[in-house]
Amino acid sequence: MARSLQFRNTVLVYLIVEGSQLFPDNWLYINEPSVRLGRVTNFANWSPEMLSNQHQTPLCCEYWCNFDEPMWQLPEVDLLSLAEEELRKIGLLCNEKIAAGFVVRLPRTYPIYAGDYKHILAEIQSYIKQFENLQVVGRYGAFKYNNQDHSLLMGILAAENVLNPGKHDLWGVNSDSEYLEEAKAER
Structure with a gap:
């Protein structure tokens, strides 16, 4: 798949x-x-x-x-x-x-966002959720057309998830039409 x-x-x-x-x-x-x-x-x-x-x-x-x-x-x-x-x-x-x-x-x-990719991606996301210690980031991991800023933000939020599991939904980064140049990670 x-x-x-x-x-x-x-x-x-x-x-x-x-x-x-x-x-x-x-x-x-x-x-x-x-x-x-x-x-x-x-x-x-x-x-x-x-x-x-x-x-x-x-x-x-x-x-x-x-x-x-x-x-x-x-x-x-x-x-x-x-x-x-x-x-x-x-x-x-x-x-x-x-x-x-x-x-x-x-x-x-x-x-490449073509064909039934959304359905396939949803099935992959569902499968990945069963692994508590697995987080996917960036273009390859999340199959997202992220720019470098988004990919770096995903990595920072993934690190925070190590300290507080489930705190951030990494699939939600760059999933809306609004583009943000700034984001703050908690320390």
Whole structure:
């Protein structure tokens, strides 16, 4: 039953760009139909402590795909070339040179909400409840489209549940339409 739940994969293409102040955002979702690039992160805009120098900018280009799609099997050299080409096409890179790059493939990163997944998930939740010392957190464990903040909050609340069993319903984290940037854990 759990095997019927499906995930999409992420291919991360990191490029070290010769240049600084490429664009002011931390990350951008790309909504341009002529490219496959889904999101680009500019680590230079997160914190200067993340940089090894001030003349290069590390970028991470994200691509999403299934195991059976060509993107998942594309050789690293082709992915590096694709990311550079697409960044130039959408105007995030101009004449800057690429100093280096590498690829990281992350399987099963995004839950796919399709078919009868809610019924299947409800059965899995019911089964898991019989184990008093088992808590599931994050995208993998809870099959939730959590962001990092939600996943961290689930972990903190799970730790509190160790001290006070049943205090928090972890299935309830990120289950409504309201998005919270702040939450307080009790000490």
